[in-house]
Amino acid sequence: MPHAPLEITAIPAFSDNYIWLITAGGEACAVVDPGDHQPVLEALERRGLELRYILLTHHHADHVGGMAGLLRHASPEVFGPHDRRIAAVTRRVAEGEVVALPALGARFEVLEVPGHTATHIAFHGEGALFCGDTLFSVGCGRLFEGTPEQMQDSLDKLAALPPETRVYCAHEYTRSNCEFALAVEPGNPDLQRVAHWVRAQRSAGRITLPGTLATELSANPFLRTRQPAVVAAAREREPGAAPGASTLGVIRAWKDGF
Numbered sequence: 001m002p003h004a005p006l007e008i009t010a011i012p013a014f015s016d017n018y019i020w021l022i023t024a025g026g027e028a029c030a031v032v033d034p035g036d037h038q039p040v041l042e043a044l045e046r047r048g049l050e051l052r053y054i055l056l057t058h059h060h061a062d063h064v065g066g067m068a069g070l071l072r073h074a075s076p077e078v079f080g081p082h083d084r085r086i087a088a089v090t091r092r093v094a095e096g097e098v099v100a101l102p103a104l105g106a107r108f109e110v111l112e113v114p115g116h117t118a119t120h121i122a123f124h125g126e127g128a129l130f131c132g133d134t135l136f137s138v139g140c141g142r143l144f145e146g147t148p149e150q151m152q153d154s155l156d157k158l159a160a161l162p163p164e165t166r167v168y169c170a171h172e173y174t175r176s177n178c179e180f181a182l183a184v185e186p187g188n189p190d191l192q193r194v195a196h197w198v199r200a201q202r203s204a205g206r207i208t209l210p211g212t213l214a215t216e217l218s219a220n221p222f223l224r225t226r227q228p229a230v231v232a233a234a235r236e237r238e239p240g241a242a243p244g245a246s247t248l249g250v251i252r253a254w255k256d257g258f
Contacts, residue, residue, distance in 0.1 A: 037069025057132030
């Protein structure tokens with residue numbers, strides 16, 4: 001029996017996290033990065049859903065902290081990286097492997113995207129990218145365990161995906177990311193348009209996700225570290241900054257204190 005197209009909806013958690021809920025017209029569902037179990041359980045009960053799968057991108061508590069609570073109520077298959085800090089994973093996956101969710105009729109390819117953490121992964125398929133804290137809307141994650149070179153390689157890998165890919169990152173950081181991006185590249189008209197739209201969305205209390213990879217390529221300075229204007233902005237802070245990872249390291253450190 002064919003499945004309906006995937007429906008991907010946000011379950012808000014904490015102050016700015018999104019846990020992504022994936023359904024396909026039936027009772028089966030998956031969730032991505034459940035940092036808190038209670039809002040997930042409430043969504044499942046409200047919609048009459050059965051939790052069959054959990055996808056985890058990395059080990060931080062705001063992405064995996066709800067696992068124990070969910071596993072008291074369900075026995076889903078849990079996909080995650082090769083990282084022993086995440087105890088509940090039933091299938092550890094690596095670059096190029098395929099995660100099949102047959103109850104949803106969906107398949108996702110695993111991408112290794114270190115930088116924010118050493119073992120961070122992303123899931124790409126069905127026109128969607130679940131990228132955790134590697135790529136944000138108009139931003140990228142802090143370099144807690146990785147290097148600028150690793151993050152540059154990871155973002156290059158994501159940038160090579162189809163431009164129509166919908167980007168489901170894990171935090172509502174878009175407004176503050178736009179403010180920083182405008183400091184880096186104030187003359188970028190695409191960024192100006194995105195920032196205007198984001199301000200309107202947030203002022204109305206609406207979510208800004210998902211965006212598209214095409215928008216990120218035109219507006220996100222961390223995907224534009226070889227563009228002359230972004231490199232020039234980095235060189236104003238570090239005269240020796242070179243295009244690519246060097247520029248990324250400079251503007252990421254700038255963002256950390258912005």
